[in-house]
Amino acid sequence: MESFENIDAKSVKEAVATLQKLRQQGKKALPVSGGSELLQLMKDRVATPDYLVNLKRSQG
Amino acid sequence: LTTLSEIEEHKAVQDKLLILSAAAGEAASPQIRNSGTIGGNICQRPFCWYFRSASFTCLRKGGEVCYAVAGDNRFHAILGGGPSYIAHPSDVAPALVALDARIKIAGPAGEKVIPLEKFFVLPRVDFKRENILGPDEIVTELQVPYPKAGSKGFYHKARERQAWDHAIVSVATVVQRRGEMCQGARVVLGGVAPIPWRAAKAEEFLRGKRLDEGTAQQASEIALEGATPMKDNGYKVGLAKSLVQRSVLTAV
Numbered sequence: 001m002e003s004f005e006n007i008d009a010k011s012v013k014e015a016v017a018t019l020q021k022l023r024q025q026g027k028k029a030l031p032v033s034g035g036s037e038l039l040q041l042m043k044d045r046v047a048t049p050d051y052l053v054n055l056k057r058s059q060g
Numbered sequence: 061l062t063t064l065s066e067i068e069e070h071k072a073v074q075d076k077l078l079i080l081s082a083a084a085g086e087a088a089s090p091q092i093r094n095s096g097t098i099g100g101n102i103c104q105r106p107f108c109w110y111f112r113s114a115s116f117t118c119l120r121k122g123g124e125v126c127y128a129v130a131g132d133n134r135f136h137a138i139l140g141g142g143p144s145y146i147a148h149p150s151d152v153a154p155a156l157v158a159l160d161a162r163i164k165i166a167g168p169a170g171e172k173v174i175p176l177e178k179f180f181v182l183p184r185v186d187f188k189r190e191n192i193l194g195p196d197e198i199v200t201e202l203q204v205p206y207p208k209a210g211s212k213g214f215y216h217k218a219r220e221r222q223a224w225d226h227a228i229v230s231v232a233t234v235v236q237r238r239g240e241m242c243q244g245a246r247v248v249l250g251g252v253a254p255i256p257w258r259a260a261k262a263e264e265f266l267r268g269k270r271l272d273e274g275t276a277q278q279a280s281e282i283a284l285e286g287a288t289p290m291k292d293n294g295y296k297v298g299l300a301k302s303l304v305q306r307s308v309l310t311a312v
Binding site for chain 1: 121
């Protein structure tokens with residue numbers, strides 16, 4: 001798996017804004033919740049995000 | 061952020077939406093169901109071995125070729141394929157489409173709610189994606205109406221081994237009946253097409269018919285009309301027919 005940075009989003013709104021901001025900066029960012037699918041894709045190097053925007057700690 | 065385990069075990073889902081509970085309980089392994097969410101499940105990428113392998117830059121990953129066409133295609137699509145032949149891996153998606161669920165998506169422009177059926181994208185429309193979700197969008201909610209009175213649901217999954225595996229073929233059926241007559245039906249197949257596959261012509265055929273073995277048999281033939289199996293996946297056609305028949309007869 002390639003290295004990546006994790007960002008905890010406090011809300012869905014914040015997560016969407018963060019994803020948009022990172023993409024506009026030319027960074028690859030993906031949202032993650034349970035992680036059972038995305039982490040597998042990252043191990044297989046099918047997904048290679050620079051950032052994960054974590055929804056697990058968000059409140060609505 | 062609701063996990064598959066929470067859906068499987070929720071009392072109201074078990075009482076009113078049994079096929080959803082059943083489908084959630086058939087997905088993956090207990091560990092994955094405890095972590096994986098229902099929203100993530102319907103957004104899964106394909107489990108095609110060429111797609112998942114770093115050695116193959118396939119059509120869906122920006123390459124030129126869908127390697128399933130000439131390669132080992134025993135688990136690939138028999139309906140709705142071309143130019144890519146992935147089989148949609150989700151268990152809960154066919155159940156949710158059979159239940160006429162709606163999906164809420166949050167994005168930079170705000171929220172939108174659309175029928176779940178319209179969420180999925182066939183490869184002939186765009187072979188690089190499985191759904192309409194944009195890069196800055198997040199699935200936030202699934203809305204499932206309670207089935208009409210007199211409805212009965214059925215979810216069955218056939219797989220290569222008995223546990224922790226994807227569906228080779230699955231079928232989610234909701235039949236609304238009065239007495240022996242079918243008033244309406246939704247029949248949705250998993251594992252046979254790049255999207256949860258609604259057998260719309262079979263649904264139409266079933267409406268107003270007496271629910272018996274003959275009807276079930278004809279519905280299953282209609283559901284698989286137009287199937288285009290490849291070298292290794294012809295067995296899926298018969299399997300899917302059997303499951304459609306069984307699902308319709310379960311409503312009797």
